[in-house]
Amino acid sequence: MSLPRLSLQVLDAFEQVARLGSMKRAAEAMGLSISSVSHHVARLEEALGVTLIDRSARPFALTPEGREAFRHLSAGLQHLRRATSETVVGGLLGARSLRVGIVEDFESGVAPELAVTLARRMPRAALSIRTILSHEAVGLLARGALDIAVAAEAADLPPDLPVAPLVRDPFVLAMPREVETTPEDLLRGRPALPFLRFNRDHLIGRQIEAQLTRNRIAPPDRYAFDSAHSIMAVIAGGAGWSILTPLGCLRASRYAAQVRLHRLPLAAFSRRISLLARPDFDPPVAEAIAMLLRQAIGRLVVAPVLADHPWLAPDFTILGPDGNPG
Numbered sequence: 272m273s274l275p276r277l278s279l280q281v282l283d284a285f286e287q288v289a290r291l292g293s294m295k296r297a298a299e300a301m302g303l304s305i306s307s308v309s310h311h312v313a314r315l316e317e318a319l320g321v322t323l324i325d326r327s328a329r330p331f332a333l334t335p336e337g338r339e340a341f342r343h344l345s346a347g348l349q350h351l352r353r354a355t356s357e358t359v360v361g362g363l364l365g366a367r368s369l370r371v372g373i374v375e376d377f378e379s380g381v382a383p384e385l386a387v388t389l390a391r392r393m394p395r396a397a398l399s400i401r402t403i404l405s406h407e408a409v410g411l412l413a414r415g416a417l418d419i420a421v422a423a424e425a426a427d428l429p430p431d432l433p434v435a436p437l438v439r440d441p442f443v444l445a446m447p448r449e450v451e452t453t454p455e456d457l458l459r460g461r462p463a464l465p466f467l468r469f470n471r472d473h474l475i476g477r478q479i480e481a482q483l484t485r486n487r488i489a490p491p492d493r494y495a496f497d498s499a500h501s502i503m504a505v506i507a508g509g510a511g512w513s514i515l516t517p518l519g520c521l522r523a524s525r526y527a528a529q530v531r532l533h534r535l536p537l538a539a540f541s542r543r544i545s546l547l548a549r550p551d552f553d554p555p556v557a558e559a560i561a562m563l564l565r566q567a568i569g570r571l572v573v574a575p576v577l578a579d580h581p582w583l584a585p586d587f588t589i590l591g592p593d594g595n596p597g
Contacts, residue, residue, distance in 0.1 A: 277318055282344050284311035285323065289333055289341040291596075296585060299596065315340075368396055372403035372411055372420040374544070375498070376518040380571040381564065388563060405474040412549050419549070419557060421564065423474055423542045433548040435561035436590035438518075438568050441541035441583065442479065444533045445503070445520065446512040454533045457512050458488055466490035467502045467513040478542060479514050486537050499523055506530050516542065517576045517587050532580055541586060543594075544568075558592060565589050 280301075287297035288308060298305045316323050323337035333341060369389065373382045386400050403411060408422035409429065421437065428434065444454045452462060468490075469476030476495075483489065494511060496502050499519025505511050507529035520532060546564060548557045569589045577584050588596045 277315060279348075281311045281315050282348060284308045285315050286341065286345050286348055288312055288324070289337065290345070291585065292330060296596070368398070368418075369393065370399045370401075370416065370418045372401050372408060372417045372422070374405055374422050375402050376522055376544075377421065377568070377572075378402050379522065381567045384567045384571070385560075385563060389560075406472070408547055412547060415549070417549075418552055419560065420547045421544065422547060423478075424545050424547075425474055428547075431550045433550065433552065433554060433557055435546040435548075435558055435592060436543055436594045437546060437561060437564055438544045438573065439541050439586065439588050439590055439596075440516040440518050440544055441539060441586040442482070442514050442516055442535060443520075443583075444512065444535050445506050445515055445530050446533070447506055447509040448529050448531045449509055450512075455536045458536060460490070465493055465511040467505055467511040468492070468495045469499075469502070469515075470495045470497055473497065475516075475542065478540075482537065482540050483514075488537075503530060517580070517583060518544070518572065521572060521576055527579075534582070539586065543590070561592070565591075 284297060284301065284303075284307075287301055288294055291297050294305050294308050294312075298308045301308065312324065319336075319340065321336040321340075322334050323340055325332045325334050325337075371385070371389075373385075382400060382402075386398070389398055389400075401417075403417075403420060403422065405423040406425065408417075408420035409425070409432065411417040412420055412432070413429075423440075424434065444457065446452070446454070446457060446464075450462070450464065452464075456462070457464065469479060471477055471480060494505070496505075499515050500523040502511075502513045502515060503520065503523035503526040506513060507526035509529075514535065517532075520527065520530070546557060546561045548554075573587060573589060576587060585596060590596060
């Protein structure tokens with residue numbers, strides 16, 4: 272069977288529509304008009320001779336053929352994107368060393384995959400990958416202890432610091448599954464379940480406290496922890512509730528069965544995880560590594576979280592180089 276002659280943009284358009292569940296969102300992610308995305312999907316359907324999207328459903332849904340096509344095309348495009356990124360990295364990383372810092376949210380899946388890729392592409396270079404805290408990133412880069420850092424962005428980043436956005440990580444409310452109450456009542460102190468804070472020395476702790484202050488919410492200051500893992504363990508034990516992010520919840524997935532996540536009954540807010548680089552670091556190399564990270568985070572982090580909590584879309588999403596959902 273001969274392959275249909277289709278552009279990669281046609282395949283990408285269908286994958287984006289299938290993944291995002293909307294022509295409009297796909298158009299925004301690709302920087303195209305809705306009519307262009309619709310035209311690309313129609314071209315793919317014509318070339319394959321099948322209907323991929325049931326447009327009569329509200330919201331529209333993939334047909335059985337569409338689900339099968341999405342599975343195969345998504346895997347193929349993922350390999351192509353990764354090959355492209357790795358080729359760029361391989362061609363540009365002529366340095367004798369690379370020092371990378373990554374927040375602990377990624378230490379179990381994303382960091383090891385990045386380490387394998389870079390080690391394969393830099394066989395003669397010294398490679399260092401270490402776990403850092405987000406509030407340490409700028410100082411470590413400024414002192415020359417790191418070349419690049421993957422961390423949550425602070426509001427006061429130096430203006431000359433190169434930034435490549437990776438993922439938007441929204442804040443959610445987490446409570447024990449066995450507790451019968453609403454997020455609104457928890458914020459009002461009913462029942463009197465302790466609020467589990469992040470330490471204020473941490474960037475995430477300061478971000479949450481600022482939002483609580485803006486909303487004139489002041490839970491008793493009894494518990495403070497350094498990690499989402501510890502907070503999730505206490506919530507799973509029924510001893511408190513907290514505000515954290517999907518990344519933190521995924522890292523403590525062993526407790527997920529005992530924890531319920533909810534939208535915050537406040538104005539939505541989130542943190543942005545980005546790749547930060549030294550001002551003198553090669554921009555093409557930084558963006559190539561960012562591309563590898565986006566792919567790994569999308570596959571290993573965003574996809575499994577959205578499978579369990581589809582209501583988090585589109586807030587929990589990969590970001591393109593321009594900071595928009597990509």
